[in-house]
Amino acid sequence: MKLSQKAQLCTLSPMRKFTPYAMAAEAAGKKIYKLNIGQPDIETPPEFFDAVRGFSQKVLAYANSQGTEVMLDAVVNYYKRIGVEYTKEDILITTGGSEALQILFLCILDEGCEVIVPEPFYSNYNTFIRAAGGVIRPLSTCPEEDYNYANREKLEALINEKTRAIAIINPQNPTGNVLTEQELRLIADVAKAHDLYLVCDEVYREFVYDSDEVQCAGKFRDVDDNVVIIDSVSKRFSACGARIGMMISRNKALMAEALKFCQGRLCTTTLEQVGAAALYSVGPEYFAKVRDEYRRRRDLCYEKLTAIPGVVCAKPMGAFYVMAKLPIDDADKFMKWMLTDFEDHGETVMCSPAAGFYATPGKGLNEIRIAYVLKEKDLARALDLLAMGIERYNNR
Ligand SMILES: Cc1ncc(COP(=O)(O)O)c(C=O)c1O
Numbered sequence: 001m002k003l004s005q006k007a008q009l010c011t012l013s014p015m016r017k018f019t020p021y022a023m024a025a026e027a028a029g030k031k032i033y034k035l036n037i038g039q040p041d042i043e044t045p046p047e048f049f050d051a052v053r054g055f056s057q058k059v060l061a062y063a064n065s066q067g068t069e070v071m072l073d074a075v076v077n078y079y080k081r082i083g084v085e086y087t088k089e090d091i092l093i094t095t096g097g098s099e100a101l102q103i104l105f106l107c108i109l110d111e112g113c114e115v116i117v118p119e120p121f122y123s124n125y126n127t128f129i130r131a132a133g134g135v136i137r138p139l140s141t142c143p144e145e146d147y148n149y150a151n152r153e154k155l156e157a158l159i160n161e162k163t164r165a166i167a168i169i170n171p172q173n174p175t176g177n178v179l180t181e182q183e184l185r186l187i188a189d190v191a192k193a194h195d196l197y198l199v200c201d202e203v204y205r206e207f208v209y210d211s212d213e214v215q216c217a218g219k220f221r222d223v224d225d226n227v228v229i230i231d232s233v234s235k236r237f238s239a240c241g242a243r244i245g246m247m248i249s250r251n252k253a254l255m256a257e258a259l260k261f262c263q264g265r266l267c268t269t270t271l272e273q274v275g276a277a278a279l280y281s282v283g284p285e286y287f288a289k290v291r292d293e294y295r296r297r298r299d300l301c302y303e304k305l306t307a308i309p310g311v312v313c314a315k316p317m318g319a320f321y322v323m324a325k326l327p328i329d330d331a332d333k334f335m336k337w338m339l340t341d342f343e344d345h346g347e348t349v350m351c352s353p354a355a356g357f358y359a360t361p362g363k364g365l366n367e368i369r370i371a372y373v374l375k376e377k378d379l380a381r382a383l384d385l386l387a388m389g390i391e392r393y394n395n396r
Helices: 005-009 019-027 046-053 069-081 096-108 124-131 152-157 181-193 252-264 270-279 284-306 331-340 376-395
Strands: 031-034 091-095 114-119 135-140 163-169 197-201 227-232 244-248 321-325 347-350 367-371
Touching: 005 124, 019 031, 019 331, 031 376, 046 270, 069 091, 069 244, 069 270, 091 096, 091 252, 096 124, 096 197, 096 227, 096 244, 096 252, 114 124, 124 135, 152 181, 163 181, 181 197, 244 270, 284 321, 284 376, 331 347, 331 367, 331 376, 347 376
Parallel strands: 031 347, 114 135, 114 163, 163 197, 197 227
Antiparallel strands: 091 244, 227 244, 321 367
């Protein structure tokens, strides 16, 4: 029996592919500091669990395919608070931002169509775009230029008759790049001029550390048909396991197509929508506190990484990741070795090898992505282990 080309062109997630080695190391008694995945240790606000406990219906029924009324209202009100007018008709509640991306790319891509994506990018874009028959056209960025990609000439040089969309992640995973309003505007202008979708993945919207600006491309009303927002409660409220996200656009034709896929999969989870809607009642003090915590972790991470001889990285401005070029031959080999051969007092650290965050072959081979999702004390120990590991690996 045959397997599809689409499946074979996809790869395992760089965040998760070493899990079997990690499980073996843990079974053997090793403690692993996990900086490989964006799973924060920040507590989910109790509003989620209280709402779920308060669920009193006798049948756990399918929800509406578009999302529950309560959830849609919560999202509309949240956007209103950040100064962006959306109506319920502009929103589809999905199983995480992940399903929103899958549905979106199914709606806008035909076989061989291209999506311009600044690289390095969140590696699952490869899977989502490939599965929809599309191809990533990477716009390469580098730490020496703070991973900047808001450049009209560079963007336009990648556009051809097969291009359907520009997909940006803002704040960016994995580089931490954050667009200014002018930069976002510039990219919206390019999308408009070339009649392209502008996919704005804003799941880290609140996590910006060097300004108070919370950006949303939905505020540019002249590009209503181009802009599609991908959003999620996963990171915003540290509720990754709820699996609640959303696709948002004022493009009515696009939303009508997306609804077909939403109806095809019936609905997203009913009970989690009850909890997720309640999360939107947390106030600005919640975000301020979480932002401060991540800012401290970002600073610590950057300071410790740049103190390791031979490491190159740019200070992230947002999200909770940092890319680092290491003085090693191969990050895949190194990360596996860290789990199988390395330990200090029974402890090691796990990060993501970064080649999977690139579409250009050969890029990112000696880079890793670190998710600064642990408390400062644990993060400091994890980065000390990384420094020790690099030295021992190179002297082995
Ligand atoms: C940029 C980006 N988009 C989307 C997602 C998907 O998140 P979820 O499906 O949990 O909403 C992630 C998860 O890490 C991400 O980093």
